[in-house]
Amino acid sequence: MKIATYNVNGVNARLPVLLRWLEETAPDVVCLQELKAPQEKFPIDAIAAAGYNAIWHGQKSWNGVAILAKGHEIEERRKGLDGDNEDVQSRYLEAKVNGIIIGCLYLPNGNPAPGPKFDYKLRWFERLYAHAEMLLTSGNHVVLCGDYNVMPTELDVYKPEKWINDALFRPEVRAAFHELVAQGWTDAVRHLHPDEVIYTFYDYFRQAYERNAGLRIDHFLLSPDLVQNLKKAEVDRHVRGWEKSSDHCPVWIEI
DNA sequence: ATGTCAAGAAAATCTTGA
Numbered sequence: 007m008k009i010a011t012y013n014v015n016g017v018n019a020r021l022p023v024l025l026r027w028l029e030e031t032a033p034d035v036v037c038l039q040e041l042k043a044p045q046e047k048f049p050i051d052a053i054a055a056a057g058y059n060a061i062w063h064g065q066k067s068w069n070g071v072a073i074l075a076k077g078h079e080i081e082e083r084r085k086g087l088d089g090d091n092e093d094v095q096s097r098y099l100e101a102k103v104n105g106i107i108i109g110c111l112y113l114p115n116g117n118p119a120p121g122p123k124f125d126y127k128l129r130w131f132e133r134l135y136a137h138a139e140m141l142l143t144s145g146n147h148v149v150l151c152g153d154y155n156v157m158p159t160e161l162d163v164y165k166p167e168k169w170i171n172d173a174l175f176r177p178e179v180r181a182a183f184h185e186l187v188a189q190g191w192t193d194a195v196r197h198l199h200p201d202e203v204i205y206t207f208y209d210y211f212r213q214a215y216e217r218n219a220g221l222r223i224d225h226f227l228l229s230p231d232l233v234q235n236l237k238k239a240e241v242d243r244h245v246r247g248w249e250k251s252s253d254h255c256p257v258w259i260e261i
Numbered sequence: 262a263t264g265t266c267a268a269g270a271a272a273a274t275c276t277t278g279a
Contacts, residue, residue, distance in 0.1 A: 015279085016267055040279090042268065067268055068278070115279060123278095155279095209279095210265035253266075253279085 007104060007261055009035040011151040011224055013112070013207075013254035016042040017070070020252050021049055027245050028056050033258055034076055035103050037110035038062075039153045040252075041070025041096075048072065065096040071110045071152070078104045089133040097130070106232075107141060111152035116173030124173050127155070131182040135189070141229070142190050148229040150191065153254065155223055156183045158193065161203065162222035174223060187227065194226035194239040194259045206241055207254050215246050224257045235261045 010033040014020045017038060028036070036058070041048065045064035053060050053074060062072035063085045073080055081102040086093065097112045111134065116127030141148045157175050160166040169175040187193060195204060205220025214220065226239065238260040246255045 019267060117279080212264055 007035070007106075008033045008258055009037075009106075009108070009149055009151070009226075009261070010256050010258035011037040011039070011110070011153075011226065012256040013039040013153040013224060013252060015040050015252040015254065017072070018043055018047065018049060020250065021052060023245070023248055023251055025052060025056055026248070027242065027256055028058070031242065031256070031258070032076065034078065035108060036072075036074040037099075037108065037151050038072040038074065039070075039110070039112035040068075041065075041072060042068060043070055061099065061101060063096040063099045065094075069096045069112060071096060071099040071112055073099055073101050073103070073108055073110050075103050083107065087130070087133040087137050089136060090129065093130075098134075105147060107144075107146045107148045109138075109141070109148065109150040109152075111150065111154070113153060113155045115155050116179065119171065119173035119176055124176075127173060128178060128182065131179070131186070135182070135186055138186060138191070138227075139189055146229070147232050149232065149259075150227040151225065151257075153223060154183065154225050156180065156225075157221050157223055158183050158187075158196070158225075161201075162205075164205070164219040164221070169221075174221065190230055191227035192230070192233045192236075194228050194236055195222070195241070195257065197233065198236065198239045204241055205243075205255075206257050208246055210253055224254060226257065226259050228259075228261075232261055237261060 058074040114127040206224040208215035
């Protein structure tokens with residue numbers, strides 16, 4: 007089974023790219039982030055025509071997450087995380103697909119740091135931590151994937167020294183990610199490629215993609231029982247070079 | 262500081278977030 011995650015940066019603006027990539031790679035399950043579309047503007051007809059079932063949690067202007075599946079039912083389990091009744095941002099969607107719990111997440115960016123947005127990011131991390139712990143102890147197969155907005159180590163940034171004060175790389179954020187992983191999760195891409203320079207995001211500025219000035223911020227965390235079945239974990243880097251591409255690349259695993 | 266995108270409100274540009 008091939009499971010992918012892709013921050014599309016506007017599902018309607020990227021629809022041709024998304025459909026082309028779906029046709030080219032035919033993943034079984036796809037988690038999308040940054041839909042930037044309200045619930046009623048999700049392009050379900052085009053996605054259904056491409057052969058996918060879908061559930062989604064939209065929001066006007068920003069955020070928004072979706073789970074797509076081909077040939078499998080999508081049994082929705084939750085929208086959003088516990089721990090903040092005031093939070094209206096669409097950043098978490100969870101479903102059971104083919105016996106696996108899929109958590110699709112879009113962690114807050116957090117810039118500028120310090121500040122309220124950074125505080126929100128750290129609080130969101132705590133809420134994810136609590137939920138992830140519950141998932142791990144539930145005895146299910148679990149995949150937690152999406153845009154974590156964190157580079158876990160210096161290997162995951164083209165110029166680490168430039169990013170030290172950025173909300174994607176500050177020590178508090180890296181620590182939060184490592185504490186989460188330490189619950190018992192496995193970073194799938196790093197597990198199969200321990201020393202390789204791998205990026206999943208390239209800024210639109212200054213020809214970052216052409217210079218390979220990237221970040222690795224889209225991740226797959228696997229529950230322990232899935233690790234032995236992990237066959238591949240790859241980035242579809244070339245998609246970033248397509249016309250009207252998102253600033254993120256699709257990332258996928260095969261289990 | 263800058264660079265590049267998309268969405269939305271407003272009224273064919275500007276603001277916001279990333």
